[in-house]
Amino acid sequence: MTLPSRRILFLLPILLFAGVAAYFLLRLGEDRDPSQIPSALIDRPVPEFSLPGMTATDRGLTHADVMRTGNEGKVTIVNFFASWCLPCRAEHPLLSELAQHPNVALYGILYKDEPAAAADWLKELGNPYAAIGNDAKGRTGIDFGISGVPESFIVDRAGHIRYRQWGPLDQPTIDKTIMPLLDELTK
Amino acid sequence: MRRRIFPLGCLAVLLLWAMIGLAQAVEPGEMLADPALEARARTISRDIRCLVCQNQSIDDSQADLAHDLRVLIRERLTAGDSDAQVRAFLVARYGDFVLLEPPLKPKTYLLWFGPAAIFLLALLAIALYFRRRRSEAAPAALTPEEQAHLRALLARDGEEAAPPGGSAP
Numbered sequence: 001m002t003l004p005s006r007r008i009l010f011l012l013p014i015l016l017f018a019g020v021a022a023y024f025l026l027r028l029g030e031d032r033d034p035s036q037i038p039s040a041l042i043d044r045p046v047p048e049f050s051l052p053g054m055t056a057t058d059r060g061l062t063h064a065d066v067m068r069t070g071n072e073g074k075v076t077i078v079n080f081f082a083s084w085c086l087p088c089r090a091e092h093p094l095l096s097e098l099a100q101h102p103n104v105a106l107y108g109i110l111y112k113d114e115p116a117a118a119a120d121w122l123k124e125l126g127n128p129y130a131a132i133g134n135d136a137k138g139r140t141g142i143d144f145g146i147s148g149v150p151e152s153f154i155v156d157r158a159g160h161i162r163y164r165q166w167g168p169l170d171q172p173t174i175d176k177t178i179m180p181l182l183d184e185l186t187k
Numbered sequence: 188m189r190r191r192i193f194p195l196g197c198l199a200v201l202l203l204w205a206m207i208g209l210a211q212a213v214e215p216g217e218m219l220a221d222p223a224l225e226a227r228a229r230t231i232s233r234d235i236r237c238l239v240c241q242n243q244s245i246d247d248s249q250a251d252l253a254h255d256l257r258v259l260i261r262e263r264l265t266a267g268d269s270d271a272q273v274r275a276f277l278v279a280r281y282g283d284f285v286l287l288e289p290p291l292k293p294k295t296y297l298l299w300f301g302p303a304a305i306f307l308l309a310l311l312a313i314a315l316y317f318r319r320r321r322s323e324a325a326p327a328a329l330t331p332e333e334q335a336h337l338r339a340l341l342a343r344d345g346e347e348a349a350p351p352g353g354s355a356p
Contacts, residue, residue, distance in 0.1 A: 009312075035241060040282030047280075112251070138255050145280040147238035147252060 039153075039164035040145055046078070046155045047143040051133025054115040061107055061133030069105040070157040075185045077106045079129070079152045080141060082113040083121035088150045091168035095152075096128040098174070103186040108132040111141050111149045154178070156185045212249050212257075219261050228261045231273055235260070236287050244287055 041047070046066050053060040069076045079095060081088040099106040108129035110118050115134060135141055144153060147166075154163040163181055165173065213232075219225040229246060235256060237248035245253035256277070263273045277285050289295045329337065 037238070037282065037284045040278070040280060138252070139259075142252075142255060142259060142280060145282070147281075 036166045037147075039161070039166075041153070041161045042164065043160055043162065046076075046153070046159050046161055047140070049133070049140040049143060051109065051135055051140055054110060054118060054132055054134050058132065061109065061131045065107065065131060066155055067159050069107075070155070070159050072105075073157060073186070074103050074105045075157060075182055076155040077104055077152055078109060078144075078155060079106060080109045080111045080135075080144070080146055080149045082111045082149045083117040084113060085111075085149045087168035089125070091150055091170070092125050092128070094169045094171065094174060096126060098169075098178070099128040099130075101182065104182065105130050109140060110134045110136075111146075112136065112138045154181060154185070212245075212247055212253065214254070217254070217257055217261065219265065224261070224264050227270060228257070228264055231260055231264075231270055232257050234274075234287050235277060236285050238281060238285065 046063060048063045050062040051060050052058075066076045066078065077095075077098060095106065098104060106129055108131070110132055112135065118132075133140070141149075144151070150165075150168050152165040152169060153161050154165075156162045162185065163177070165178075169178070213229070219228060232246040233244050235245045237243045237245045237250050237253040237256075239250040239252050240248050243253075245256045260273055260277075263276060268276070274286065283290055289298060291299055
């Protein structure tokens with residue numbers, strides 16, 4: 001073997017190691033939460049569901065509501081919440097602001113909560129939802145693939161899920177991700 | 188006597204603690220009456236990741252969602268789903284991440300075959316190394332001129348003082 005190629009052979013493991021180390025280092029440095037798993041539902045149709053309302057007189061929320069909103073030219077935000085969930089309280093003002101957006105319909109799904117507790121909660125903080133479905137057993141939550149509350153899904157006008165917010169919404173996410181996406185979806 | 192009770196008490200607490208650790212999260216109320224179905228449910232749930240605690244199976248996890256998923260698996264099995272259908276149902280909602288063992292597909296080839304590939308590469312490198320060493324250890328035979336020169340040198344060496352304790356072959 002000639003000398004230069006032999007030297008490369010010796011350097012190869014070091015180069016390989018450097019490459020792997022650099023890759024790991026970059027991944028570590030990324031501003032990402034490893035517990036945040038991408039949703040399996042992105043770009044898929046919103047799951048079919050039919051939920052009763054919080055009280056006997058509420059009409060509840062179904063899959064058809066989301067589709068109708070889309071037909072009206074609006075983007076739907078489906079927000080899973082519960083009164084026992086502190087981060088839900090934290091994101092509530094931001095959600096209420098989003099609900100003011102002219103091209104957005106905000107729907108709530110009450111996840112495994114007492115309707116009475118939720119009613120008190122909404123009375124205290126205000127009710128930003130156009131309609132609320134009561135997911136008492138959490139089955140609709142499983143159909144959406146949620147792992148807890150709060151989680152929010154942005155559904156485009158064709159009824160496809162385009163974005164999933166894992167955990168509470170915050171201002172940077174709204175500015176950087178949600179608003180541009182809403183603009184794109186309502187163009 | 189008093190002194191003896193303390194270690195025994197500690198041991199009892201430790202044993203109890205270990206037993207709790209060994210106990211499964213599956214609650215008696217969740218179990219199916221049909222032992223065959225229940226066994227299938229247990230097998231499936233041992234391979235399903237709890238999305239809340241993430242490094243536990245739903246069979247081990249006390250999380251609320253794990254309980255819901257265990258109940259769901261049992262419902263689907265009772266309704267006549269095959270094991271594969273139950274897994275597909277969960278993957279459709281939670282993605283491949285819900286499976287503790289990643290499925291074999293082009294995206295995971297590196298994960299599945301990477302270690303074996305590195306092992307084979309290492310074997311190849313070692314084989315090359317030893318082959319080269321062997322060829323270096325057995326250098327080419329001397330040419331007739333070289334042999335003549337060597338003989339001449341050895342002969343001259345022999346005429347002069349022989350090295351102490353050494354003898355030329």
